[in-house]
Amino acid sequence: MSRIGLFYGSKRGDTADAAEKIKEAFDKVEQDLVDVYNVKKVDLSRMQEYDKLILGSSTWEEGSLQMHWMRAISQMDALDLSGKQVAVFGLGNQSEFPTTFQTAMGTLATRARAQGAELVGRWPIDGYEFDETPAVEDGWFVGLALDNTNQYELTEDRIKTWVKQLTREFGLKE
Numbered sequence: 001m002s003r004i005g006l007f008y009g010s011k012r013g014d015t016a017d018a019a020e021k022i023k024e025a026f027d028k029v030e031q032d033l034v035d036v037y038n039v040k041k042v043d044l045s046r047m048q049e050y051d052k053l054i055l056g057s058s059t060w061e062e063g064s065l066q067m068h069w070m071r072a073i074s075q076m077d078a079l080d081l082s083g084k085q086v087a088v089f090g091l092g093n094q095s096e097f098p099t100t101f102q103t104a105m106g107t108l109a110t111r112a113r114a115q116g117a118e119l120v121g122r123w124p125i126d127g128y129e130f131d132e133t134p135a136v137e138d139g140w141f142v143g144l145a146l147d148n149t150n151q152y153e154l155t156e157d158r159i160k161t162w163v164k165q166l167t168r169e170f171g172l173k174e
């Protein structure tokens, strides 16, 4: 059985692509470790099947969750995520939206924590240029920040590095 459930929302496909790349990177640790779900098509109660979760959203409309997450997020309020480890990732655009860069990732982290989850997978802010964002806590992004508009060439390496980090933090073999 898979041990990680990855739930994402994506409008134009950037977050969907990142989700697939994350799955592929975990396949190198162990085949089929990750089940990938588009939140447009799945009931979020499926999160309860996993001890380890990865949640991903792009940010839209100056700080909102991606549309399908917006519709689905209230389903999370009914879930008990205590005892689960949750990592978040996001897609955003730091140069055009410097004050709301990656806000949706911050929202996912807050909502997961509110349901009792332990957050893992924080990510350094070095190498990005933005103003303030709720996706940063104590000088770190709450999860993996990706920007395919301005830094597409870094996305693949960032994912590989983050998956190595998560492999350790999730307590999986490397």
Ligand SMILES: Cc1cc2nc3c(=O)[nH]c(=O)nc-3n(C[C@H](O)[C@H](O)[C@H](O)COP(=O)(O)O)c2cc1C
Pocket (backbone or CB within 6 Å): 009, 010, 011, 012, 013, 014, 015, 016, 058, 059, 060, 061, 062, 063, 064, 066, 091, 092, 093, 094, 097, 100, 101, 102, 103, 148, 149
């Ligand atoms: C109208 C519009 C609003 C956006 N608002 C934000 C924003 O507030 N913060 C941010 O970081 N990125 C913002 N973005 C950038 C998107 O999050 C980015 O293009 C992302 O890669 C889209 O991913 P998706 O195809 O998975 O939905 C916005 C993009 C558009 C076109």
